[in-house]
Amino acid sequence: MSILISRRSLAAAAFAAAVLLSALGAQRAAASDDPALTFIQGLGDQAISVLKDKANTTFEEREAAFREVMVEGFDIPIVSRFVLGRYWKTAGKEQRKEYRRIFVDFIVRVYASRFDSYGGELFTARSVINDESGDKIVRAQIVRPAGGDPIGVDFRVRKRDEGYKVIDVSVEGISMLHTHRVEFASVVNRKGIDGLLGDLRARVEAPVEGAAE
Amino acid sequence: MSESLPRQPAPRRAIGPFAAPQRLLAILLLAGALLCIAADGRAQDPFDANDPLEDFNRAMFEVNQTIDRFLLKPIAEAYVFILPNEVRHRIANVLGNLAEPLNLVNNAAQGKFERAGSTLMRFTVNTTIGVGGIFDVAAEWGYERTPEDFGQTLATWGVGGEPFLMLPLLGPTNPRDAAAFGVDWFADPFGYLLPAEAGLARGVTSGVSQRAQYLEELETLESTSVDFYAALRELYRQYRATEIRDGAPPPAMEIPDFDFDEDFDEDFDEE
Numbered sequence: 001m002s003i004l005i006s007r008r009s010l011a012a013a014a015f016a017a018a019v020l021l022s023a024l025g026a027q028r029a030a031a032s033d034d035p036a037l038t039f040i041q042g043l044g045d046q047a048i049s050v051l052k053d054k055a056n057t058t059f060e061e062r063e064a065a066f067r068e069v070m071v072e073g074f075d076i077p078i079v080s081r082f083v084l085g086r087y088w089k090t091a092g093k094e095q096r097k098e099y100r101r102i103f104v105d106f107i108v109r110v111y112a113s114r115f116d117s118y119g120g121e122l123f124t125a126r127s128v129i130n131d132e133s134g135d136k137i138v139r140a141q142i143v144r145p146a147g148g149d150p151i152g153v154d155f156r157v158r159k160r161d162e163g164y165k166v167i168d169v170s171v172e173g174i175s176m177l178h179t180h181r182v183e184f185a186s187v188v189n190r191k192g193i194d195g196l197l198g199d200l201r202a203r204v205e206a207p208v209e210g211a212a213e
Numbered sequence: 214m215s216e217s218l219p220r221q222p223a224p225r226r227a228i229g230p231f232a233a234p235q236r237l238l239a240i241l242l243l244a245g246a247l248l249c250i251a252a253d254g255r256a257q258d259p260f261d262a263n264d265p266l267e268d269f270n271r272a273m274f275e276v277n278q279t280i281d282r283f284l285l286k287p288i289a290e291a292y293v294f295i296l297p298n299e300v301r302h303r304i305a306n307v308l309g310n311l312a313e314p315l316n317l318v319n320n321a322a323q324g325k326f327e328r329a330g331s332t333l334m335r336f337t338v339n340t341t342i343g344v345g346g347i348f349d350v351a352a353e354w355g356y357e358r359t360p361e362d363f364g365q366t367l368a369t370w371g372v373g374g375e376p377f378l379m380l381p382l383l384g385p386t387n388p389r390d391a392a393a394f395g396v397d398w399f400a401d402p403f404g405y406l407l408p409a410e411a412g413l414a415r416g417v418t419s420g421v422s423q424r425a426q427y428l429e430e431l432e433t434l435e436s437t438s439v440d441f442y443a444a445l446r447e448l449y450r451q452y453r454a455t456e457i458r459d460g461a462p463p464p465a466m467e468i469p470d471f472d473f474d475e476d477f478d479e480d481f482d483e484e
Contacts, residue, residue: 077471078468078470078471081471082468082469082471085260109437110437113433113436113437114433114437117429117433129462131465132465133465133466133467133468135465135468137462139462146298152460154462156468167468168466168468170462170463172452172455172460173451173452173454173455173458173460173462173463174448174451174452174455175451175463175466177466177468178260178447178451178466179444179447179448179451181260182260182262182443182446182447183438183439183440183443183444183447184439185260185261185262185443186262186440186442186443187439187440187443189262196439199439199440200439203437203438203439206436
């Protein structure tokens, strides 16, 4: 009981700190008017605000909210197809459909659980690089309230009719697209496309360990 | 829990107690043999795994996983449980300070003289005013840690990092980095200056401290990947490449716009 209470008040304190920090972050971002920068700052703030309220939400609720942010902010058709690589061409229509559906569930589960342990982070989009491919790379930083080295996150964004969309995220130089593509290819090589679909489904349906705080 | 520790340089002494000279020699010989494989085994598709030793590597991965499950991870967990964050932070600082001479040499060998100078400054200030490296005073003065090892030096000299190699206890590596690990090992002045017991203690602590920093990360990676080995292999490669580039963003990767109408249907966004 007392553990519960202290956890709550701790969460309240962390929440207050997060609000304060994200207000500061927003101010800092407003200094630059690159629309890509503003877009990423908004996306990061949204994701953090969705994940931080651990006291009053279940992991499932946070995951559902996180999903909305991701589906809205990412160009999922491009991401999912790129990640399947050359196997997209060999996949049948039903397999593609199933893959697209399960890919969103998978990617949401992966990143919701990876970031769910966070709380009170300061997310700041800091600069924009015009990539030679025509995309923009928005360089951001996550500063953890407990201290330690800030984490560098690069978002590759592409202009769409409806605004900017994220097509890749790199954490400390490690690309999400690249990593998943190689990982998926390894599974398809050994088990075929249906094997990959089965493994992805198993991951999505598995209970979340350690996410329920 | 453990996220506030500064990142440490590569775990040079992580296998301290296990690395008898014979074993090191074996690693070097193996590395030499593998460099020959590296010469012809290059894949054109950057997304191909290019892992000619995959069967061997996966077997070693299983061995490492077992050692980790029953030995390394429990010790790392106990380490985190027993010692407060602050103490672990200080220990990581001391270990990091002991790595500075190698950082200095490797920075200089790569022609990064400003960073080498900064490293010298760090080592001097932190060893004295920072009480043997317990306090990272130099960082507060603006001298940031710039970790370099001989593997990175070889990379800047043009030695490639393929093929991927999973070694018992050493973990994910490649022939270049495994051989360079041995070179760093012999070049490290503290290997000679510290008494044997202290060297051993440093090796063990370094391994545990290093492992403790990735407790949560590795657990989440394992529970969210469809192929843990392949995910780790890719993470290692990209992490290493980032270290070699000193944190600069990777070269542009072409991500084409696909024509979806041609082979795709509209019912994707629903649900």
